[in-house]
Amino acid sequence: MSFLQSYTHLVDFSQKSLLLSACAIAFNPTAWNIVARKEYRTRFLTKFFGSGQAACYFLAISIFSLGLVRDFLYERALRAQPSHQLLEGTIPTFAGYALLACGNILVISSTWQLGITGTFLGDYCGILMDDIVTGFPFNITNAPMYYGSTMSFLGTALLYGKPAGILITAEVLLVYLIAIQYENPFTAGIYAKREQERAKAGGKKVEEKKEL
Numbered sequence: 786m787s788f789l790q791s792y793t794h795l796v797d798f799s800q801k802s803l804l805l806s807a808c809a810i811a812f813n814p815t816a817w818n819i820v821a822r823k824e825y826r827t828r829f830l831t832k833f834f835g836s837g838q839a840a841c842y843f844l845a846i847s848i849f850s851l852g853l854v855r856d857f858l859y860e861r862a863l864r865a866q867p868s869h870q871l872l873e874g875t876i877p878t879f880a881g882y883a884l885l886a887c888g889n890i891l892v893i894s895s896t897w898q899l900g901i902t903g904t905f906l907g908d909y910c911g912i913l914m915d916d917i918v919t920g921f922p923f924n925i926t927n928a929p930m931y932y933g934s935t936m937s938f939l940g941t942a943l944l945y946g947k948p949a950g951i952l953i954t955a956e957v958l959l960v961y962l963i964a965i966q967y968e969n970p971f972t973a974g975i976y977a978k979r980e981q982e983r984a985k986a987g988g989k990k991v992e993e994k995k996e997l
């Protein structure tokens with residue numbers, strides 16, 4: 786059997802549910818980055834909802850709901866895929882539960898640290914954190930949310946015993962790595978701008994004092 790044949794044997798690419806799941810995974814970060822950057826530039830959500838806080842809660846609910854749809858589509862896709870005996874048995878199942886547990890710890894602890902507005906793009910809506918969060922889980926990874934989510938995808942793939950889940954997990958990781966490359970410089974820019982403004986305000990105070 787050629788490599789390609791053995792691979793198509795592991796993953797059933799004729800299932801539409803697989804494509805749909807792959808699309809949902811790529812769609813979510815793309816959509817929220819486009820909407821959040823538009824909000825940052827134009828404040829269209831803040832204007833519509835009346836405050837940055839309300840705009841951010843709208844984003845939070847939307848992103849969370851999209852995530853639920855994505856997870857539902859993923860599990861549905863997995864159920865339609867062939868299993869593989871190497872992924873069945875005690876060790877993969879145990880590894881699956883361990884990955885799910887670690888992944889959820891990363892996601893929940895980072896949400897706990899950042900709060901709702903810090904987690905869901907508050908800085909794009911003008912709600913900036915006072916300080917950079919450095920405690921757990923941010924002392925072990927700079928993107929606990931993304932790596933935690935990736936671990937949960939892999940854990941689910943192992944629990945179902947489906948090679949297709951591993952392929953989808955690779956897509957999740959790729960999408961998040963691109964998102965990190967794209968988001969981190971932008972948010973760094975938002976905070977750099979605030980520091981500049983703070984420095985300017987500080988400078989003004991000094992000048993005022995001199996005049997007195």
Ligand SMILES: *[C@@H]1O[C@H](CO)[C@@H](O)[C@H](O)[C@H]1NC(C)=O
Binds near residue numbers: 920925
């Ligand atoms: C991260 O912080 C936690 C809690 O403060 C601590 O227990 C852990 O050892 C730290 N890990 C590293 C790698 O610094």
